[in-house]
Amino acid sequence: MKSRKLIGVYAGLLIIAVATMIMLWRLKTMQKAEILPRDYPEIKQEGILRMVTEYNQSGYYVAGDTIEGFQYELSQAIAKLSGLEVQTHLEMSLAESFQELEKNKCDIIARNIPITSDIKEEYLFTEPIVLNKQVLVQRTEEANKGIKPLRNQLDLAGKTLYIPKDSPARLRLQNLGHEIGDTIYVVEDELYSGEQLAIMVAKGDIDYAVCDQQIATLSQKQLPEIDIKTDISFTQLQSWAVRKDSPILLDSLNSWLDQIRKNGTFNKIYKKYYQ
Secondary structure (H helix, E strand, O other): OOHHHHHHHHHHHHHHHHHHHHHHHHHHHHHHHHHHHHHOHHHHHHHHEEEEEEEEHHHHHOOOEEEEEEHHHHHHHHHEEEEEEEEEOOOOOOHHHHHHHOOOOOOOEEEEOOOOOHHHHOOOOOOOOEOEEEEEEEEEEOHHHHHHHOOHHHHHOOOOOEEOOOHHHHHHHHHHHOOOOOOOOEEHHHHHHHOHHHHHHHHOOOHHHHHHHHHHHHHHHHHEEEEEEEEOOOEEEEEEEEOOHHHHHHHHHHHHHHHHHOOOHHHHHHHHHHO
């Protein structure tokens, strides 16, 4: 009797083990299916191009009853050329955007990403979309009780500068600290974008922020209290990013961007936001 009971127990355990193995195998299969390469043929077949950008005037924002933003309008121009529907997802963190790209949750990161040698090893980048650089956002002399804005990078020693989380300015400020031989205190704000930090500078909540020149230029139109004339970095080429396994999509994007430049659409959109 005991032997029969033991055999029954072992059989039950064997069934559970086999069932568990089957479930794990199915789970792995599903995970593999989720990260299958998604290049232009798959995108064209579905008819949807997924992009992630940030919520600001450079990316995507709502103004009254209309949607605007440099990246958004550029993507809509591409939609007209390609015949694809562009679905837009918003994510302020650049690091999170790259994770979404890797997980096939989006096809393009549509934001002004500085092209560096390190990042080029991990992703593919379109032909440069804009030339950009990092600038210091501070108050004007008139808005800062007669205190003149900083013009020499050496004067940043001991100062506290705010940047958005994952901002490309972080590495530049670290290098700048080494260059001037002193400490520059950098605070990465997890909640606020470059635009919002510029507002905080204008209000006097913080003294200094660093953001893209394009963002700073857009902010200055509404915030005459800020000064953006002090450069932090050299001019950089900035582009959109796609996965390494999407070379056909990259070629298509470059072709569409070239057509948009040639027919004048790009300049029209660029001037609307940056000039």
